Amino acid sequence: MSEWRKYIRKVTPYTPGEQPNKPNMVKLNTNECPYPPSPKVDEIMKSFNTDLLRLYPSPDVGPLVKAIAAYHNVDENQVFVGVGSDDVIGMAFLTFFNSKKPILFPDITYSFYDVWADLFRIPYKTIPVDDNFEINPKDYNIENGGVIIANPNAPTAIEMPLAAIEELIKANQDSIVIVDEAYVDFGTVSALELIDKYENLLITRTFSKSRAMAGARIGFAIGSEELISAMQSVKFAYNSYTMNQPAILAGVEAINDDAYFREIRDKIVKTREHAKLRLAELGFEGTNSMTNFLFVTHKEVDAKDILEYLKSKDIYVRYWNKPRINNYLRISIGTDEEMEKLYSALEEFLSE
Ligand code: PMP
Numbered sequence: 001m002s003e004w005r006k007y008i009r010k011v012t013p014y015t016p017g018e019q020p021n022k023p024n025m026v027k028l029n030t031n032e033c034p035y036p037p038s039p040k041v042d043e044i045m046k047s048f049n050t051d052l053l054r055l056y057p058s059p060d061v062g063p064l065v066k067a068i069a070a071y072h073n074v075d076e077n078q079v080f081v082g083v084g085s086d087d088v089i090g091m092a093f094l095t096f097f098n099s100k101k102p103i104l105f106p107d108i109t110y111s112f113y114d115v116w117a118d119l120f121r122i123p124y125k126t127i128p129v130d131d132n133f134e135i136n137p138k139d140y141n142i143e144n145g146g147v148i149i150a151n152p153n154a155p156t157a158i159e160m161p162l163a164a165i166e167e168l169i170k171a172n173q174d175s176i177v178i179v180d181e182a183y184v185d186f187g188t189v190s191a192l193e194l195i196d197k198y199e200n201l202l203i204t205r206t207f208s209k210s211r212a213m214a215g216a217r218i219g220f221a222i223g224s225e226e227l228i229s230a231m232q233s234v235k236f237a238y239n240s241y242t243m244n245q246p247a248i249l250a251g252v253e254a255i256n257d258d259a260y261f262r263e264i265r266d267k268i269v270k271t272r273e274h275a276k277l278r279l280a281e282l283g284f285e286g287t288n289s290m291t292n293f294l295f296v297t298h299k300e301v302d303a304k305d306i307l308e309y310l311k312s313k314d315i316y317v318r319y320w321n322k323p324r325i326n327n328y329l330r331i332s333i334g335t336d337e338e339m340e341k342l343y344s345a346l347e348e349f350l351s352e
Contacts, residue, residue: 014115017318026341028332029316031154031183031293033212035264035335038257041213041250052245059240060232067252068220072192077225080232081251083242085182085206085219089148090116092202092221095234096176097122099145106135108325110154110180129153133287133295135160137168147172150180152188155318155330157289159188166191169198176227178202183291185210185265186272192222199224209292210265211254216247218254268292272333278343279331282350293332301350303327309349315342 017030036042061081069076082088093116097103100123105113107126117124127139133156140147147168152159169177169191179191181203191203202223208214221231235242254261272289279286279296286296297303307319307329318330331342 009119011119012115014112018316020314020316022314025314025316026334026338027316028293028334028338028342029318029330030214031209031291031330031332032214033209033264033268033292034333034338035212035267037212037216037250038254038260040253040257040260044249044253045246048246048249055245056241057243057245057248059236061243061248064218064243064248064251064255065220067255068222071255071258072222074192074195074222075225078195078222078228080221080223080228080235081243082219082221082235084208084214084217085180085204085221086112087217087242088204088219088221089113089178089180091231091235091238092176092178092204093117093120093122093148095231096178096202096227097146099175101143101145103146103148104140104142104144105148106153108133108153108156108322110150110182111320113148129156133158135164137164137171140168141171144172144175146175146177148178148180150182151191152183152186152290154183154291155293155295155320155325155328156287157183157291157293157295157330158287159290162189162191162193166194169194169201173198173200176200176202178204180204182206183209183293185261186269186292187290195222195224199226202227207251207254210268211261212264213250213254216250218243218247218251268333271336271339274336275331275333275339278339279346282343282346293330295328295330297328298350303329306346306349310342310345313345315345 064081065076065079069079102123102125107128129135184190202221204221207218283299284296286294
């Protein structure tokens with residue numbers, strides 16, 4: 001073997017959900033928003049001055065940071081913006097998780113956490129969720145080099161009450177605790193109100209789900225000035241210009257259109273609650289989702305068989321062949337019309 005081959009970094013990459021592009025497909029596999037972004041985003045994109053592409057964007061992503069800070073009522077130096085929350089969380093791992101002690105996260109959670117840990121050579125330990133897939137904060141009262149919790153968790157869709165999140169942060173004040181709030185807008189109480197109380201807390205959010213902008217790649221973190229400034233330094237040591245001009249402008253319009261945000265979020269929550277009932281009628285059991293997706297298992301039929309049947313009908317949902325969850329499906333909430341197509345297909349398959 002050539003010497004250089006030994007020195008290639010070996011990683012097991014994250015596997016994103018597939019992105020098929022068929023005319024009449026029902027795509028419920030990657031938790032995208034089924035509605036378009038705000039009409040204000042449409043307007044700004046249509047009037048985009050391409051001369052802006054000649055220039056580098058502002059390295060501090062000023063306009064977007066300003067809009068996010070104002071919306072969340074925090075200081076501008078408490079906000080970090082990145083290329084989706086994947087970029088933001090990855091940057092946070094690189095910045096904060098440099099102890100020799102293992103970082104902690106649940107055994108069932110966002111499957112990118114262990115990928116970043118491996119990439120950055122961060123030791124980690126997974127903490128099993130209980131039989132109902134719930135996270136017990138007391139399980140995190142062990143020595144660690146940091147903690148990351150998705151709240152609500154994914155793919156389980158379960159919310160952890162704010163008191164439990166606070167208990168976990170309080171017991172871990174020698175570590176940075178990251179709360180990944182990718183799905184918080186669909187009904188979970190945010191840990192944002194704890195930001196000024198705990199300087200070791202970092203919250204990450206995304207425009208990909210509730211703001212219908214997965215394709216723009218905008219994510220952000222809110223934390224103490226000290227944490228944000230540490231992340232900025234690491235970012236500027238790697239790539240100063242992460243956000244592109246159109247995304248910055250579109251992001252500002254999206255966050256400023258609160259009425260539209262509420263409208264589509266409420267529609268998704270309403271469809272979700274109806275979906276819980278419909279799927280229960282079809283023999284599914286699931287967690288009490290507080291997100292824009294459901295995590296369900298059928299009492300009699302294998303998840304994999306359902307997955308394959310739905311795929312044959314161009315209906316895409318997500319499945320993981322992983323311990324504890326290999327008989328579950330994760331179904332993103334679509335429009336009412338898309339969900340009706342799902343129910344009909346399921347009815348057809350299950351009655352066979
Ligand atoms: N956190 C969780 C829990 C997620 O499910 C996702 C979406 N895959 C992300 C973060 C990243 O989303 P994005 O990079 O689109 O902001």
